[in-house]
Amino acid sequence: MTMPCDDAGTSKVQRFEVFTGAGQRRDWPPEVKAAIIAESYSKQETVCAVARRHGLSPSQLFTWRRQLRKQMEARGVALPVAPTMAPAFVPAIIEEPPSIEPAPAKRPRKQARAKDSAVELEIDGVAVKIGRGADAGVIAAVIEALRATR
Incomplete structure (x- = not known):
């Protein structure tokens, strides 16, 4: 019979203990x-x-x-109780982002394009040219690298 709460085989065993012996009561001094x-x-x-x-x-x-x-x-004797600390929060410091002044508008330069490049990207003044026959994985990696630097 399976129960809805029966998770045999679906969860890992965290700890497994084996008790050995006759299982008799022990008398501790x-x-x-x-x-x-x-x-x-x-x-x-x-x-x-x-x-x-x-x-x-x-x-x-x-x-x-x-x-x-x-x-x-x-007997009227209380065991010492460790003081419990009140929960505390770490102070949050919020800094204003530095004001970024817009860069002066540059006239786009016309560059001589290489005849052998298949993909040309220009982002924030960085030009990347990927040649013909480049693997799609290489192109995706270049685009991801450019995104990560932004």
């Missing part, structure tokens, strides 16, 4: 638990990375952290 929880608060790695390195599921480590927080609050 309090000292080891405390060390793992402290390591997860060190901000040197993500909580998920710490959990994976110790063979835990990330949800288990998050549960331990929540239980510790509740125990500390019950």
